[in-house]
Every structure is written in C-alpha cells, then in structure tokens.
Amino acid sequence: MADHPLNLARTAVYLRKSRADIEAETRGEGETLSKHRRTLLALANKYGYTILDVYEEVVSGESIFERPEVQRMLHAVQNDYYDAVLCMDVDRLGRGNQIDQGIIQETFREASTLIITPRKAYDLTDELDEEWSEFESFMARRELKIITRRLQRGRQQSVADGRSISSRPPFGYQRDAENKLIPDPQTSPLVQMIFAWAADGWGRTRICRRLTEMGIPSPRGHARWDVSTMAHLLTNPAYLGHLRWNHLRRRKKNGHLFKVIQPDQAQIWKRNAHDPIIDEDLFRLVQERQTRHLPVGVHKPVANPLAGLVVCAKCGRKMARVPNKPKAPQLRCKTFGCATRSTRLIDVETVVIQSLYALLPSLEATAEHLGEDNKKTNATARVQQEIDTLKNGIKTADGQRARLHDLLEQGVYDVDTFVLRNRELGERLNSLRQQLATTQERQVRANKALPTSDTILNALRVYQESATPAQKQKILSQIVDHIDYTRETTWTEREHFELDIHLRV
Helix, strand or coil: CCCCCCCCCCCEEECCCCCHHHHHCCCCCHHHHHHHHHHHHHHHHHHHCCCCEEEECCCCCHHHHCCCHHHHHHHHHCCCCCEEEEECHHHHHCEEEEEEEEHHHHHHHHHCCEEEEECCCEEECCCHHHHHHHHHHHHHHHHHHHHHHHHHHHHHHHCCCCCCCCCCCCCCCCEEEEEECCCCCHHHHHHHHHHHHHHCCHHHHHHHHHHHHHHCCCCCCCCCCCCCHHHHHHHHHHHHCEEEEEEEEEEEEEEEEEEEECCHHHHHCCCCCCCCCCCHHHHHHHHHHHHCCCCCCEEEEECCCCCEEEEECCCCCEEEEEECCCCCEEEECCCCCCCCCEHHHHHHHHHHHHHHHHHHHHHHHHHCCHHHHHHHHHHHHHHHHHHHHHHHHHHHHHHHHHHHHHHCCCCCCCCCHHHHHHHHHHHHHHEEEEEEHHHHHHHHHHHHHCCCCHHHHHHHHHHHHHHCCHHHHHHHHHHHEEEEEEECCCCCCCCCEEEEEEEEC
16 A cells, blocks of 8 residues: 555554664754654644544663553554554564564554555555565664664673663762762762661661651652662672673563573673672671562462452552561551551451351352343443443543644644643543443453352362462462452551452452
C-alpha cells in the first residue's frame, strides 16, 4: 500500500528518539520529538486523519519490555482501538531482537492496523508490505547490533580506565571531569553512618525509616527511602573503591523481565579505581549480617501459611510475616507510615480457617436455592449500570477528542495546544477504559461459580494434615483469592481485627 489512505477516524501518533537524534540535539539541531510531532500532525491534517492518542517515548531501551509507551500502544492496537499508527519510520516502533519484531508485526497484522510513515503506508495483511517491513526491520536490527557492539566496547574500556559509566554516581560519590568517582563531602558521611548501623544489626527497614525521619532524601531525591534501594547500597562494591560492570543481566520469561546475576567470568571489574568510603572489614561484616535477612524463597523456605494472601485494607500492600522473638511471629503491613496495626500470625490464621468453615452452610444453601441463571443475573445486575455509565462517558470523550482535529484544521488550536488538549482527553479516556475493563472483569467473575462447599471442606482437611507452611499456603491459594485485613490503631484487644475473605472463582 504505497499510497496513503484518506479520512481515517481512529489513529494514533507514536514518537521515539533514536541515538542519532540525541547526537543531533547535542549539535543544536533542535528537539527531535517536537519536530517529528509537527511532521506527523501535518501528515494527519493533509489526509484527514483523526488523532486519538499521542505516545511519546522518553525512556531509553531497544526492547519493548523496557518501553512503557510502546507497550500501551500495542495493547491498544491489539484491542482494535486504531485504524492506523503514525510514526516517522517503521524502526521507530522497535528494532530490537526478532522476538520483539515478531510481537510488533503480529500485533499489527492480527488487528489489521496500518503503520503510516511520511514516505509510505504499510498494511501487514498484504504480503508485499509485510515482506518490505521485514526487510527494513532486518536492516534496522543489523544497524542496532553494530551500534550496540561499539557501545559495549566503549563501556568496557571506560571501566578498565576506572571511569564510572552508570547513569548516576553511587550515593556518597560525585564525578570529576574525567568521570572518575570522588567521595562527596556532603553524602559520604551518610554512607558511613548507614554501614555502621547495618554492622550494629539494624535491618534495612529500620535504616530506611530512620533516614526518612531525619529528612534525608533518597539517592533519587524521594522523601522516603525504599528497602530495595538500601539493599543495593549495602552490597555495592563501589564503596570499597571498585568498579563493577555487567554484574546483572535482564532476562525475559513469560513476558516479564528478571534480573539475573552474571557468572564471575562474565563480570568486568576495575579494582581500586577510586578512593573507598568503607573499609573492607566493615563491608565484610555488613555482608555477613545481610545474608540473615534474605527474601523468602531465595535461600530459606516459606514460613507464612498466609503468604501473598492477606492484604492491608488501608494501603493495599500484602501483609508480611515478621519474627517477634521471644513472642510469636506477627503479621504486619510493611508500608512505612501505614496506620494498620499488626496482629499475631497464628491468630489471623485461626480466624481464616474458622471463617472458611463458617462459609460452608451458606455455600450449600446458595447452591440449593439458586439456579445458575438466577445467580448470574443477580451478580451482573449490580455492575451493569456502572458499565453503561462508563461506556457513555467514553463515547462522550471520544466525540470531544474527534472534534479537536477540526479545530486544528480551522486554526483555532496551534499544534502545542492541540497536543495538550489531546493528552488531557486521552488520559481521561484511558482512565475510563481502565475502569470499564475492571468493572467488566468483576462482571465476568460474578458470573462464574464460587467453590463448592465440598471443595472447601476437602481443602481444609488437607490443610490440617499439611506439615509445612509452604504446603498450607499452596492449598489456601487454591480456594482464596485474597483477604482484606483491617485493624485500627485504637483496637487494643489482641483478637480485635477484621478479615474480608474473597474466594477464587
């Protein structure tokens, strides 16, 4: 499809910088996304396209799993939101590995969504367009491999020369003119204080809470310190004066990204590259203490039969088992500042089992007195009106956004105003669509059958016979979706807490 189609009612614009664009900007050739935005909006105006969304990718990364905007765009394409997506070149959508290319091409082909560039329109359901797109993708991947190989060699050489190549220097350091690390007089004493606390037996959560209370910003400038940030800080060999590169590598599995520690021979080290902040004895002591607080499932078995099931009703975070020697372990919300009060784990587990036994008569009565059709009707009636309201809101917002293009053509809006109004309506539409998807999911779940009383009874019998918390957790997770936990700070009695159990369907 060499010619551009006319008067498409549902299109989107996707913008992304390449490395060449960044280099051009450093030479003073103007901001890339603004130039590309104006070009694509002019293209839409010329051929009568209605722009529904503008996706602007501002993060780096060639893989689609590292780019949230392309993920949002592909999800919308998959759900038939657009007739076409406008971009400057096909490789702007992605020029990563063959898996990424296959995902992009398959998504556009299955949805019959066009890819439109200023030079050409691609219909991937057409064999010739598909072959041409694959050829251009192959050339883009080849160019990417050459660039990546060159960058990797440059990074290795920089590490070998003792220069820091991370996006920001480690907390406690700053860079000199040669990109070498030097201790920051303002923050390096804080690093020494953190390591001293850890050596004295302070846990990561306690250290984070103390730094937050002192009003010290985190390395990223946030008011609150995060436990994962503290874990990275306490294990970073940069504080011994060493540079380490290629320590972690991202891997994809089942559509998710995981960080995997690379073998020693694959890592690149430059020892004594800069002045240390922490001495080796203190660093070694902290590492020994840190191994005692490893995450559940890494080097120690599951100890909580309710792991992953109990959720704090105030903040929505999953509750965690916390040792409380010499007393019994507690079930606690680990969100800093959350007002939910903790409870003994054994007390919560007991109430959960008692509540499940108490549900058995009601499930039997429901199965006996209600037919399947009546159950579905009663379940969907509560949400149908909400679904209708959301659909009407989406229809109204769609109409408002469709009229934006007319205002652009008439000169009422300039390009920047058009994009601003488009984004505002786009955010509103996205919110409405997310609410609609959630509500429709609730309706589907309501139409499905709850576990029978026999299913729950058999599960509880096996639960009582199980020997380990891990076995118990596995059994409970088969019949329980989640449990909302509530305990106010004013509820002082040990048994005073509330549980709302949601069964799986």
